[in-house]
Amino acid sequence: MSTDDTLPIVRDDARGDARQSASPVHAIRRQPTIVDHGRHVAARILFVLLLVAVGAFFALPLAWLFIAPFDATPTMAVTWPDWTLANFRRLADNRYALGSILNSILIALGTAAVTTVLGTLASYALSRVRIPGRDGLLYGMLLLSSIVTGTAAMVPTFQLMNAIRLVNTHTGVILVLAGGLLPTVIFILKDFMDSVPKSYEESARMCGARPHQVLGHVVMPVARPGIAFVSIWAVVQVWGNFLVPYLLLRDPASQPAAVLMYTFYTESGQADLRLISAFALIFALPVLLIYFFVNRKFGFRFHGGIKS
Amino acid sequence: MKSFDAPAAGGRTPARRRAEDVAGLGRVRALLFVAPALVVIALFLLFPAVWTIVLGLTDYRLTGVAAANTQFVAGENYTRALSDPSFWNSLKLTVVFVALSGVVGQSVVGFLLAWSTRHVAGWARTVLESVVLAAWVIPGSVVSFLWIALLDRRGGTLNMLLHMPGKAWLIEHPMTVIVIFNIWCGTAFSMQLFSSALSAVPPSQLESARMAGASGWQQLRDVVLPTIRGHVLTNTLMITLWTFNTFTPYLLTAGGPAGKTEILSVYIYQTAIPGGQLGRGAALSMIMLVINLAIALLYMRVGRKRS
Numbered sequence: 001m002s003t004d005d006t007l008p009i010v011r012d013d014a015r016g017d018a019r020q021s022a023s024p025v026h027a028i029r030r031q032p033t034i035v036d037h038g039r040h041v042a043a044r045i046l047f048v049l050l051l052v053a054v055g056a057f058f059a060l061p062l063a064w065l066f067i068a069p070f071d072a073t074p075t076m077a078v079t080w081p082d083w084t085l086a087n088f089r090r091l092a093d094n095r096y097a098l099g100s101i102l103n104s105i106l107i108a109l110g111t112a113a114v115t116t117v118l119g120t121l122a123s124y125a126l127s128r129v130r131i132p133g134r135d136g137l138l139y140g141m142l143l144l145s146s147i148v149t150g151t152a153a154m155v156p157t158f159q160l161m162n163a164i165r166l167v168n169t170h171t172g173v174i175l176v177l178a179g180g181l182l183p184t185v186i187f188i189l190k191d192f193m194d195s196v197p198k199s200y201e202e203s204a205r206m207c208g209a210r211p212h213q214v215l216g217h218v219v220m221p222v223a224r225p226g227i228a229f230v231s232i233w234a235v236v237q238v239w240g241n242f243l244v245p246y247l248l249l250r251d252p253a254s255q256p257a258a259v260l261m262y263t264f265y266t267e268s269g270q271a272d273l274r275l276i277s278a279f280a281l282i283f284a285l286p287v288l289l290i291y292f293f294v295n296r297k298f299g300f301r302f303h304g305g306i307k308s
Numbered sequence: 309m310k311s312f313d314a315p316a317a318g319g320r321t322p323a324r325r326r327a328e329d330v331a332g333l334g335r336v337r338a339l340l341f342v343a344p345a346l347v348v349i350a351l352f353l354l355f356p357a358v359w360t361i362v363l364g365l366t367d368y369r370l371t372g373v374a375a376a377n378t379q380f381v382a383g384e385n386y387t388r389a390l391s392d393p394s395f396w397n398s399l400k401l402t403v404v405f406v407a408l409s410g411v412v413g414q415s416v417v418g419f420l421l422a423w424s425t426r427h428v429a430g431w432a433r434t435v436l437e438s439v440v441l442a443a444w445v446i447p448g449s450v451v452s453f454l455w456i457a458l459l460d461r462r463g464g465t466l467n468m469l470l471h472m473p474g475k476a477w478l479i480e481h482p483m484t485v486i487v488i489f490n491i492w493c494g495t496a497f498s499m500q501l502f503s504s505a506l507s508a509v510p511p512s513q514l515e516s517a518r519m520a521g522a523s524g525w526q527q528l529r530d531v532v533l534p535t536i537r538g539h540v541l542t543n544t545l546m547i548t549l550w551t552f553n554t555f556t557p558y559l560l561t562a563g564g565p566a567g568k569t570e571i572l573s574v575y576i577y578q579t580a581i582p583g584g585q586l587g588r589g590a591a592l593s594m595i596m597l598v599i600n601l602a603i604a605l606l607y608m609r610v611g612r613k614r615s
Contacts, residue, residue, distance in 0.1 A: 051424060051436065054417070058439045058492065060465065061454040065446070068457075076460035077468050118345040125341035129329050141349060143608065147600035148353045149553040151573035155580045155589040156356035156363055179352025182345050211333050240447025243555045247581065261449040262559055265456065280453060284446045291445045292438070 065284065068277035075273065087278040096252055096260055097279055103170070104239060104256035104283070110174040112234040115185045116227060118178070123189035124215055128201075138190070141183035150180065150243045158247055170254065173245050177238050185230045192226025193219070232294055239287050257283040360597060363590035370584035378587075385591035395592070397567060398575035402552065405487060405571050410551030411544055413491035418498020418543075423528070426506050437499070444496035452559035455489055478561060482569045486557040493556065498543050505539035506532065538610070545607040549600065572596055 060078075068074035069088070071081030091097045126134055150157075157176055158167075166172030196219055204218045220227065242258045249255045252263065261283060265271050333341070364385055368378045389395045421440065425433050443451065458465050459477040467475050477485055509532055517527045533540070555573045563570035563578055570578065576596065580589025 047424065051428075051432075054421065055436050055439060058436075058443055058495075061451070061458045061492065062439065062442055062446075064454055064457050064465070065450065076457040076463040077465045114348070118348060121341040122345035125333060125338035129333050129335060129338035131335065131338060131342070139608070141353075143601075143604055144349070144353045144357065146549065146604045146607075147597055148357050149600065151553045151555050151576065152593050152596040152600055153353075153356040153360065154577060155586055155593050156359040157352070158581065159363065159368070159586060160351075160355065160359065175348060176352050179348050182349050183353070186345060205332055211337060214332075236445075240449070242448050242559065258447050258449045261447070261453065265453050266562075276453065280450045284450045287445050287447065288442060291441070 064277070065280055068273065069281045071277075073274075074277050087274045088282070090275050091278055091282065094275060094279075096255075097275070099253060100255055100257045100260040101282065103254060104258065106170055107173055107177070107245065107256050108235045108238045110170065111177045111181065111238045112231040114174060114178040115181045115234045116231045119182055119185035119189050119230060120220070120223075120227060121215075122182075123186045123193050124219060126186065127190050127193035138183075138187060142187055145180055145183035148180070150241075154243065154247055157244075161248055167248055168251055168254065170249075173248050176244050176248070177241065181234055181237060185234065188230055188233075189223070189226055192223045192229075196222045232290060236287055236290055236294075357597060360590050360593050363587060364594045366587045368587040368590075370586060381587070385588050386594075389588065389591050389595075394567060394570075395575070398570050398572050401483065401568075401570060402572040404483070405490070405557075406548055406551045409487040409490035410494070410547040413487065414494045414498050414547055414551075415540075415543055417491055418495045418500075419502045421495065421499045422502035422506055423532075426503070440499055441496045443492050444494065448493075448556040449559055451493060452556060455485075455492075455560055459485065479565050482561050482565060486560060486569050486571075489560060490551060490554065490557065494547065494550070498547065501539060501543050502536070505536040509535045541610050542607070545603055545610065549603045549607070552599065552603070553596075 063078045064076075067078055067081050070083055070085065071079075072084040072086065073082060074087075125131075126138070131137070161167045161172045161176070166175070200218050200222065201214050204214045209217065240258055242262065245256050246259050246262070249259065252260070255263070257279070261276075261280060264276050264279065329338075365380060365382055366378050367381045367384070421436070425436060446454075456478075459467075461467070461474060461476045466477070467473055513531050513535075514527055517531045522530065553573060555577070557569055557571060558574045558577065561569040563574040572592070573596075576589050576592045579592060580586050583589075
């Protein structure tokens with residue numbers, strides 16, 4: 001497309017200059033011939049084929065997720081299905097399947113609640129009061145959260161949770177995950193808080209509002225998009241997290257879907273594909289929906305922070 | 309820093325502070341607001357980092373004699389780790405994994421996708437982007453199974469398409485598989501980042517380059533790359549950090565067969581948790597933390613220079 005647009009310009013130029021100089025630049029500006037045109041079409045076709053191939057590479061593994069759950073007899077291969085919805089009924093018969101989804105919801109919402117509440121309080125105070133060393137503190141926290149990842153900190157985290165008896169509890173998982181997300185949440189929310197006009201708070205204070213009332217009735221409603229953004233972001237971050245719950249939750253009844261999914265295909269001898277396929281789709285769907293909905297709304301910013 | 313921009317500040321410090329603290333929080337209450345978050349961060353981010361150093365100097369184990377009677381062993385974990393061929397094997401695999409799947413694979417595929425679709429509009433682009441994004445959004449344990457199904461020896465889609473029944477990809481080429489798998493999972497980030505970077509390249513510059521007869525490659529090299537150099541650097545560092553810390557390949561190969569895909573994150577897990585050697589694992593974690601710190605500091609420096 002880009003070449004088509006400029007062709008007339010190049011041609012006009014070439015008419016004037018072509019005979020005057022034989023430099024390489026001018027050599028390019030000659031009249032397009034049939035051969036050039038053929039080459040152009042060939043390049044276009046090659047380009048499209050290449051894009052289709054790349055698309056196929058990304059789509060091929062995904063196809064199973066959207067086809068096998070609706071197949072009465074799913075195999076490992078992607079084949080034309082014998083349409084049914086019975087596989088989803090099978091989920092209800094499995095002792096752990098629904099429970100694990102509930103565990104996932106509990107962990108995701110719990111982490112989102114902890115990070116959002118603590119993050120809102122902290123970011124508001126950091127935005128409005130000049131605490132000594134504030135910028136250093138913010139950068140220090142961000143640095144810490146990017147280097148102390150789940151993988152690098154799994155050993156001390158495991159031992160800490162053992163020592164304070166939070167192993168095998170959802171509280172433990174929620175706190176560990178919240179600790180990892182909080183610096184980023186505070187950073188994002190502080191940006192939102194900084195943009196809340198200060199005159200609103202001044203007027204509220206004139207009318208005699210207490211600081212917590214100012215926060216609850218004036219600032220939070222204005223900063224609501226930011227608060228909604230970080231809580232959704234936290235949910236998406238936590239929903240698929242495998243390592244932390246895998247490390248800290250040993251009882252299958254308390255494990256979230258991310259861990260159960262892994263257990264399903266590694267420990268159950270002959271894998272039950274009807275169960276696994278339906279379960280995988282149910283488990284993946286919330287983040288897919290959130291993602292495509294929110295991504296459209298927030299654009300790349302959401303994307304950039306995700307899975308950090 | 310923000311207050312310097314405020315036009316009403318007038319230059320006097322007390323006035324400025326009051327102008328900032330419009331809610332009348334005061335320092336004490338502000339600290340109370342910040343404290344809960346700081347406690348959680350200190351306990352679950354700062355403490356693990358510090359405790360890694362302490363733990364790495366002991367022979368702490370999960371079970372056995374050393375579990376009840378933990379001894380200070382100074383640098384023994386480090387000297388043992390550094391003289392263990394399995395550590396060097398793991399480090400080598402990690403470098404290959406990060407370089408091929410992250411720095412080269414994800415960046416290049418992501419950039420090429422962004423570059424080649426920049427003028428494609430409509431459903432074709434939406435479909436392509438959605439597929440690439442889906443690979444990135446779907447939880448790790450699900451995509452791992454999707455790949456296990458794809459590569460399955462007897463009934464997998466890939467063997468069916470290639471007419472190669474019985475080809476055991478995960479056993480014969482495990483490292484290649486996790487590299488390609490990781491490119492598949494992570495390309496979306498580079499694609500999105502480069503798409504937004506490319507849309508910021510001034511069209512007028514490209515136009516004049518084209519009028520001067522520059523080919524697509526010349527435009528890319530002389531106009532586009534210099535403009536988005538900062539993004540390339542950001543992208544490379546972020547991807548390096550993430551790829552270095554990813555645990556998802558464990559879900560596909562569990563480090564096997566015979567340690568052939570035991571990248572550092574998996575190696576630490578195997579040593580510390582099933583292996584029970586927490587002291588040794590902590591020493592290895594320390595090495596990982598130091599490498600993370602180096603990458604993160606570099607990133608922050610680059611970021612500050614850009615802003």
